[in-house]
Amino acid sequence: MSGRIRSDGRSSPVGYLREHGFWWAVTLGALTPLAWLGWRAANGDLGVDPVNTINNLSGRTAMIVLLLSLACTPLNTIFGFRKALTVRKSLGLIALVYASLHLINFVGLDYGFDFGLIFQDAVLNKPYILAGSTALLLLIPLAITSTRGWMKRLGRNWKRLHRLVYAAGVLVVLHFLWQAKAAEREEPLIYAGVLALLLIVRIPSVRRWLVTHRTRLVGPKPPRVQTMQRAKPVKQSGD
Amino acid sequence: MVKIAPAEITPEHVFLNRRQFMAAAGVTAGSLALAACSPATLSSTSAPAANAEPALTTALGAEKLPAALAFAQPTASTSQDELGDPLNQFQEITNYNNFYEFSTNKEAVASEAAGFNPYPWQVQVTGLVNNPLVLDLDDIYKRYTQEERIYRLRCVEAWSMVIPWVGFPISALLKDADPKSEAQYVKFVTVYRPDEMRGQRSSILKWPYQEGLRLDEAMHPLAILGTGMYGKPLTNQQGAPIRLVVPWKYGFKSIKSVVTIELTDSIPATTWNNAAPNEYGFYANVNPEVNHPRWSQASERRIGESGRRNTLMFNGYADEVASLYAGMDLSGNF
Ligand code: HEM
Numbered sequence: 288m289s290g291r292i293r294s295d296g297r298s299s300p301v302g303y304l305r306e307h308g309f310w311w312a313v314t315l316g317a318l319t320p321l322a323w324l325g326w327r328a329a330n331g332d333l334g335v336d337p338v339n340t341i342n343n344l345s346g347r348t349a350m351i352v353l354l355l356s357l358a359c360t361p362l363n364t365i366f367g368f369r370k371a372l373t374v375r376k377s378l379g380l381i382a383l384v385y386a387s388l389h390l391i392n393f394v395g396l397d398y399g400f401d402f403g404l405i406f407q408d409a410v411l412n413k414p415y416i417l418a419g420s421t422a423l424l425l426l427i428p429l430a431i432t433s434t435r436g437w438m439k440r441l442g443r444n445w446k447r448l449h450r451l452v453y454a455a456g457v458l459v460v461l462h463f464l465w466q467a468k469a470a471e472r473e474e475p476l477i478y479a480g481v482l483a484l485l486l487i488v489r490i491p492s493v494r495r496w497l498v499t500h501r502t503r504l505v506g507p508k509p510p511r512v513q514t515m516q517r518a519k520p521v522k523q524s525g526d
Numbered sequence: 527m528v529k530i531a532p533a534e535i536t537p538e539h540v541f542l543n544r545r546q547f548m549a550a551a552g553v554t555a556g557s558l559a560l561a562a563c564s565p566a567t568l569s570s571t572s573a574p575a576a577n578a579e580p581a582l583t584t585a586l587g588a589e590k591l592p593a594a595l596a597f598a599q600p601t602a603s604t605s606q607d608e609l610g611d612p613l614n615q616f617q618e619i620t621n622y623n624n625f626y627e628f629s630t631n632k633e634a635v636a637s638e639a640a641g642f643n644p645y646p647w648q649v650q651v652t653g654l655v656n657n658p659l660v661l662d663l664d665d666i667y668k669r670y671t672q673e674e675r676i677y678r679l680r681c682v683e684a685w686s687m688v689i690p691w692v693g694f695p696i697s698a699l700l701k702d703a704d705p706k707s708e709a710q711y712v713k714f715v716t717v718y719r720p721d722e723m724r725g726q727r728s729s730i731l732k733w734p735y736q737e738g739l740r741l742d743e744a745m746h747p748l749a750i751l752g753t754g755m756y757g758k759p760l761t762n763q764q765g766a767p768i769r770l771v772v773p774w775k776y777g778f779k780s781i782k783s784v785v786t787i788e789l790t791d792s793i794p795a796t797t798w799n800n801a802a803p804n805e806y807g808f809y810a811n812v813n814p815e816v817n818h819p820r821w822s823q824a825s826e827r828r829i830g831e832s833g834r835r836n837t838l839m840f841n842g843y844a845d846e847v848a849s850l851y852a853g854m855d856l857s858g859n860f
Contacts, residue, residue, distance in 0.1 A: 334633050335622040336829055399833025404825060410833075412822035441554065465820055469802035470730040471630060 313374040317355070317381045320348045321388075341392040349385035350459050352378050353426075354481055357456055361488045365497045376433050379452070383426045390423060415465035422458035425451045456482050558617070590664070594672040594692045597757030602690035603798045607676045609842060611828070614687040616756050618829050623763040624681065625782060626731055627716065627723040639762035644783065647767045651699065653788035654709035659702060663767055665775070666753070670694035674757075675750055677773035680812045680841045685827045691771055692754035697745045705741065705789050712744040713737075713768055713794035715786035731797055737770065737781035738794035738808065740850075748773060748846055751784070774840040774847045776810045807860035811851070812841035816860045 324344055327333050333340045354417050362371035398405045401505045429449055431437070438445050447524035464475040487493055600616035603621040607613070621636050628638035649666070651659040661669070665856040672692050680686045700712070718734035726733045743749060752771040754759060760766040765782020772779050778798050788794075798806035807817055814837040825834040840847050851859075 316847075335618045336632075336827075338827060339632075339685075395833070396832055397827065401833065404834060408822045408825050412817055412824070413820070415820060469798075469805060470626065473730075 309370045310377065314377045314381070317348075317352050317378060320344060321385070338392060338396045341396065342389060345385045345389035345392060346463070349382050349389055350463060350478060352385060353382040353452075353456060353459060354478065354485065356382060357452065357482070357485045361485060361494075365488060365501060367501075369477060370429045379426075380430055380433060383423075383430045385501050386423050386426060390420075413466075415462050418465060419462035422455045422462060425455040425458070429455075453486060456486075534772045560719040590667075592667045592672040592758065594674060594757065595667075595754040595759050596744075601757035602676070603674055603677060604690075607678060607688045611678075611688055612830075613676065614829055615692055618770045619687060619689055619755065620761050620763060622687075622829060624683075624777060625723045625725075625763060625765065627733075627735065627783075628763070629725060630730065636761070636763045638724060641765070642719075642762040644762065644766040647785075649768060649785060649787065651703040651787045651789075653713070653790055654706040655789050656704040656706060657702065657777055659699075661699075663753075666694075666699075666751075670698050672753055673749075673772070675773075677748075677771060678841050679771075679773065679777050680811070680826060680837065682776040682778055682806070682818065682823075684821070684823065684825065684837075685829055686837075686841075687829050690756055691750065691752045692751035693771060695747055696749050696751050696770070697747065699751065699787070700741075700744060700789075703787075703789070709742050709789035711792065711794055712739050712741055713786075713788040713790055714739075714781045714784050715788070716765075716781055717783045717785045723743070733798055735781060735797045736777055736795060738790075738796050739772065739779075741789070743772070743850055746847060746850065748843060750781075755792065774812055774843040776807070779810050809851075809856075809859050811856065811860075812837060813839060813856055813860070815839075816857050 324341065327340075328337075356375050359371040359378065362368040391407075394400060394405065398409070410420070413465035429452055432441060432445065432448060441448060460475065460479045463478060466473065467475050488497060562699055600614055605613060622632045623635040623639075624632055625635045625639065628635045628642075643672060645663070647663050649659075649661050651661070672694055675691045675693060677689055677691055677728055678686055679689050696712075714737045715737040717723075718726060720733075739749070750771045752765070752769050753767060755761075755764060760769065765784075769782040770780045793808060795806060796806075798810075799808055812823075824837055826837045827834055838844070
């Protein structure tokens with residue numbers, strides 16, 4: 288997860304928006320479902336079964352936002368869309384926010400903080416819960432080490448550590464697939480397909496092939512991006 | 527587990543005592559002292575659009591409805607089930623429905639089902655019977671006294687409700703059809719109307735929906751054909767105008783909008799069993815000891831409560847129905 292690209296010497300509002308508008312749009316966009324949920328909760332409008340409403344909305348948004356954060360790197364390395372890197376960290380953290388809400392709803396509203404029952408009923412006897420919980424546990428160290436300080440401190444290991452997000456993604460998709468009924472596997476399978484695609488394009492040979500063919504088809508990276516690179520290089524490559 | 531007091535949960539309901547209600551159901555609603563509930567005021571209702579007055583009330587008029595179904599406001603004879611748990615609200619019961627013919631989203635079924643037109647309706651009783659029947663709703667109301675049954679409904683998705691159904695024991699209808707001696711099972715089929723039921727245009731399940739019971743299960747006095755709820759005809763989203771209610775089995779057994787009841791000598795194919803045989807058995811008795819392959823069935827969420835409660839064997843009806851399964855391996859026959 289990277290920090291925002293910063294550039295100096297542009298202090299006008301238009302300049303600021305040009306630099307950071309994308310980050311704000313994506314970040315606020317990703318937080319919109321949370322605001323909507325809060326609004327509905329405040330109005331007592333969470334439906335007949337609030338536990339289910341919160342579960343579905345938080346779970347689904349967590350997963351989509353996590354997949355979006357996984358799309359950032361390939362968008363840059365393959366399509367040269369460098370700005371995508373600016374939102375990767377923000378999306379990763381927001382995914383964790385939704386996943387935490389999902390967990391709090393489960394422990395508190397669903398199981399009424401009955402930890403004995405949670406252990407016996409859910410952890411031991413529901414494999415999909417185990418998959419979801421492991422995914423959430425994996426996301427926590429990634430969130431903690433998402434700062435610039437930790438990036439520097441960990442050096443090359445930072446990238447290695449953050450590869451855990453692939454495992455988290457797989458576990459989340461498995462979690463979704465596992466809890467779905469036989470007649471409702473279509474949606475989780477779509478997410479599984481998207482995740483598979485996002486992981487496959489990271490394989491170095493696949494990525495190289497895609498980059499060569501992209502260059503042949505649409506030419507080299509557009510100049511605007513190169514300007515940005517010159518303005519302030521970001522020390523990141525695809526991972 | 528936080529319990530919500532009955533008064534909070536059903537403020538709009540006027541509760542009659544059970545004997546009064548049964549008398550009203552059997553004879554005439556005129557004997558009811560409560561004007562707000564009498565058929566005379568049937569046209570007035572405060573229920574919101576999606577689950578408003580079932581079309582039958584308007585179509586037939588109050589006079590044609592049996593007394594047990596002729597209430598303007600949601601009405602039940604009691605505020606709780608025999609275990610002391612409060613009834614769920616009319617609003618909850620009619621806005622949280624698993625009815626894949628309309629939508630896989632439980633809270634969208636009510637509005638998706640608004641265009642369904644269940645009247646007129648015919649149910650045929652066929653197969654291994656000496657006296658095949660074709661009954662319209664009027665026949666059903668005339669032949670079979672509609673009575674109230676307060677039952678728990680336990681969904682396989684691990685949520686539950688307490689519902690004041692109106693209906694009649696299916697045994698009465700089966701006796702009239704007079705099953706032949708070789709009849710051993712009862713197959714039920716939902717209406718097939720892809721024009722009105724948008725879910726039937728997709729292939730998520732094999733349509734029409736089918737369910738089945740062993741004949742002795744169907745003859746059990748707790749097994750009813752439901753025609754109403756809270757003193758009103760069933761809403762479309764609940765499976766209007768007539769559905770099965772088998773309270774000791776997971777909800778998916780209680781097939782909705784039934785058009786065919788067929789007596790057979792072999793075990794009928796059932797929809798969910800077809801879709802995932804290792805996950806949904808033919809019996810589908812509520813059983814906290816038998817896990818679904820991917821999730822525990824030991825606890826459940828009562829809609830309207832927070833926290834969980836333990837799921838009861840046979841959904842709390844073990845005293846009544848356990849003998850049906852004496853000596854049977856319930857995990858093998860899940
Ligand atoms: C401690 C970890 C977790 C627990 C205890 C948990 C629990 C649950 C439960 C109980 C359900 C509902 C199953 C049902 O309806 O039968 C569910 C669904 C779901 N969860 Fe989780 N989960 C966890 C982690 C996650 C994470 C990390 C994600 C995504 C990043 C996630 C995404 C989902 C999704 C997409 C669904 C499906 C929602 C739907 O059916 O609409 N879960 N989870």
